[in-house]
Amino acid sequence: MDTSEDILQQASPDLVRGSETARRSKAARLSPSFISWLQAGPMMLVFLAFFLIPLVFVVIVSFWDYNEYQLLPAFSGRGYTDTFEGCIAQLPDLCTIAKTYLKTLKLCFLVWIITLFIGFWVAYFLAFHVKSKTWQMGLSLLCTIPFWTSNVIRMIAWIPLLGRNGLVNSGLVKTGLINHPVEWLLFSEFSVVLALVHLFTFFMVVPIFNSMVRIDKSLIEAAYDAGATGFQTLVNVIIPLAKPGIVIGSIFVITIVMGDFITIGVMGGQQIAAAGKIIETRVNALQFPAAAANAVILLVITFLIITMMSRIVDIKKEL
Amino acid sequence: MKEGRPRSFYVLAIFFAAYTLFLYGPMIAIYVLSFQGPQGGLTFPMNGVSTFWIAKLFQGTGIVDLGAAFRRSLLLGIIVMIVTVVLSVAAGMAFRRKFKAQSILFYSAIASLIVPSIITSLGISLEFRIIDDLIKGTINENFETSMGLLTSGLGAHLTWTLPFGLLIMFAIFNRFDPRLEEAARDLGATPWQAFRHVVLPIILPSVIGIGLFGFTLSWDELARSSQAIGAVNTLPLDLQGLTTTVTNPDIYALGTVISVVSFTVIALALGTIHMLNKRQAAKGSDAGKGLV
Numbered sequence: 057m058d059t060s061e062d063i064l065q066q067a068s069p070d071l072v073r074g075s076e077t078a079r080r081s082k083a084a085r086l087s088p089s090f091i092s093w094l095q096a097g098p099m100m101l102v103f104l105a106f107f108l109i110p111l112v113f114v115v116i117v118s119f120w121d122y123n124e125y126q127l128l129p130a131f132s133g134r135g136y137t138d139t140f141e142g143c144i145a146q147l148p149d150l151c152t153i154a155k156t157y158l159k160t161l162k163l164c165f166l167v168w169i170i171t172l173f174i175g176f177w178v179a180y181f182l183a184f185h186v187k188s189k190t191w192q193m194g195l196s197l198l199c200t201i202p203f204w205t206s207n208v209i210r211m212i213a214w215i216p217l218l219g220r221n222g223l224v225n226s227g228l229v230k231t232g233l234i235n236h237p238v239e240w241l242l243f244s245e246f247s248v249v250l251a252l253v254h255l256f257t258f259f260m261v262v263p264i265f266n267s268m269v270r271i272d273k274s275l276i277e278a279a280y281d282a283g284a285t286g287f288q289t290l291v292n293v294i295i296p297l298a299k300p301g302i303v304i305g306s307i308f309v310i311t312i313v314m315g316d317f318i319t320i321g322v323m324g325g326q327q328i329a330a331a332g333k334i335i336e337t338r339v340n341a342l343q344f345p346a347a348a349a350n351a352v353i354l355l356v357i358t359f360l361i362i363t364m365m366s367r368i369v370d371i372k373k374e375l
Numbered sequence: 376m377k378e379g380r381p382r383s384f385y386v387l388a389i390f391f392a393a394y395t396l397f398l399y400g401p402m403i404a405i406y407v408l409s410f411q412g413p414q415g416g417l418t419f420p421m422n423g424v425s426t427f428w429i430a431k432l433f434q435g436t437g438i439v440d441l442g443a444a445f446r447r448s449l450l451l452g453i454i455v456m457i458v459t460v461v462l463s464v465a466a467g468m469a470f471r472r473k474f475k476a477q478s479i480l481f482y483s484a485i486a487s488l489i490v491p492s493i494i495t496s497l498g499i500s501l502e503f504r505i506i507d508d509l510i511k512g513t514i515n516e517n518f519e520t521s522m523g524l525l526t527s528g529l530g531a532h533l534t535w536t537l538p539f540g541l542l543i544m545f546a547i548f549n550r551f552d553p554r555l556e557e558a559a560r561d562l563g564a565t566p567w568q569a570f571r572h573v574v575l576p577i578i579l580p581s582v583i584g585i586g587l588f589g590f591t592l593s594w595d596e597l598a599r600s601s602q603a604i605g606a607v608n609t610l611p612l613d614l615q616g617l618t619t620t621v622t623n624p625d626i627y628a629l630g631t632v633i634s635v636v637s638f639t640v641i642a643l644a645l646g647t648i649h650m651l652n653k654r655q656a657a658k659g660s661d662a663g664k665g666l667v
Binding site: 088089091092093094095096098099100103104105106107108109110111112113114117127165175177178180181182184185197198199201202204205206207208209210211212213214215216217219221222223226254257265286307308312314315316317318322326332334336339344345348351354355358362 | 379380381383384387388390391394395396398399400401402404405408416417418419461462463465466467468470472474475476477478479480483484487489491492493495497498499500501502504505527530531533534535541566587588591592594595596597601602611614615618619625627630633634637638640641645
């Protein structure tokens with residue numbers, strides 16, 4: 057930055073040290089740790105009141121009893137037993153909750169693979185092929201702007217394209233590829249996955265791009281000089297160095313899809329069961345303990361996935 | 376480098392262009408369709424061009440009370456934006472020193488970001504129901520509810536916007552040169568003066584970015600609002616409610632109106648950031664001018 061400061065520091069280090077003590081005596085009235093509390097306290101309070109305590113209530117209420125119209129604050133495992141109803145009796149067939157979670161995991165896996173593929177190459181293009189900083193900024197912004205607009209609108213946007221009389225169907229009929237419009241384009245698992253990819257690839261692009269721009273370009277040149285092919289450089293240099301971004305992006309995408317109920321609801325025509333959807337259904341039926349029990353199950357599974365993934369990388373170090 | 380671009384550049388450039396088309400294409404389709412003629416339906420082809428459906432929205436004869444929901448969402452968005460900016464900048468400053476609850480706050484923010492929204496939303500709704508029951512049982516039997524747009528709703532939105540604000544502050548201070556602030560202090564500035572005249576002007580463009588995130592994330596928020604907003608709906612909730620019932624293009628018109636607000640805010644924020652950056656580049660060096 058400013059070299060005069062460097063010179064000053066080198067020439068008379070005592071001056072800087074002196075200012076340190078001067079500052080300390082001045083701030084003595086308010087201790088630094090008190091100031092830190094003032095600064096960070098409000099945010100901590102918000103998380104306490106609207107995130108941590110609510111989570112505790114979810115766990116507590118999941119062990120309460122309920123009837124048709126109200127919560128009964130007495131210990132009961134009914135929320136859980138109702139949820140796992142038939143899981144043992146129906147063996148070897150799968151019970152509803154197991155089927156639902158399998159379906160959710162399947163959607164999750166599909167979305168993860170696709171967003172990872174798209175996100176990786178988009179980030180790769182931005183980080184390694186776009187040389188000018190201005191272009192890099194502009195194109196990153198182009199990817200970010202949709203993130204600042206409404207998710208529901210971006211879902212609805214598929215209706216005129218994928219509907220029974222939508223652009224895709226009429227196009228296919230016109231070219232003679234199909235005789236009748238296909239039904240599975242909209243309100244199906246296909247449209248759910250498509251919309252999730254459309255909405256959330258952004259969460260993959262940003263962390264991977266962040267990891268990639270930090271890669272020292274001379275490492276890639278070194279690999280090239282040592283005779284590595286482009287593919288070898290990719291597999292042995294770039295992917296290992298981009299791994300933190302890949303893991304963070306994956307955590308985002310997987311947790312979003314695991315808990316999603318809106319995209320699956322809107323794009324699945326409210327017909328597809330999913331982990332988040334069960335919670336919503338239970339809440340709408342005013343069965344709060346059952347909803348809370350499902351939330352706890354979802355939380356545990358999400359937590360397990362994150363722990364597994366964060367074994368691979370230290371998240372705190374990467375941010 | 377004088378060599379031409381490698382073939383992979385062109386392949387990936389096409390890939391990137393396709394991704395951009397995938398991102399924007401469908402959105403543009405509904406903006407166009409919201410100008411359907413009065414007889415038009417939900418899909419292409421256009422049946423004439425008119426502002427019939429948009430006008431219908433504003434007459435209030437449509438499906439929802441757009442005006443009220445619009446004002447509610449705008450009010451909530453602005454409050455969320457202000458609170459997010461103030462709390463994030465304050466907490467970001469705190470993170471420049473070590474303090475005791477540092478890692479608790481950090482992990483709370485990260486957890487708040489990745490715990491599924493429906494769980495946070497359910498938790499807030501349970502919390503407020505229990506508070507309501509307590510008040511009914513002790514203070515006032517006729518008490519209705521403490522849940523609402525600016526209590527549980529505001530809290531729910533903040534659990535979503537604050538983590539973004541904090542992460543942006545981390546990014547800012549990763550690049551921030553602490554010597555600038557030290558220099559100010561050495562020249563006799565109080566901590567507040569150093570913040571007000573040195574730190575804040577430098578980080579201002581990014582702080583506007585935090586505001587942009589705060590407003591737009593709240594303006595479009597859905598999952599966390601779903602259980603925690605109380606009796607009234609925000610605009611996105613109304614829009615989502617329409618998706619199951621609607622057969623007319625007014626849903627596209629509503630989508631377009633919501634997007635116009637988003638794009639206006641994005642443009643304003645980006646414009647301001649650009650202007651501030653330019654001014655910083657031009658007036659960055661104030662050698663010999665002294666502290667104002």
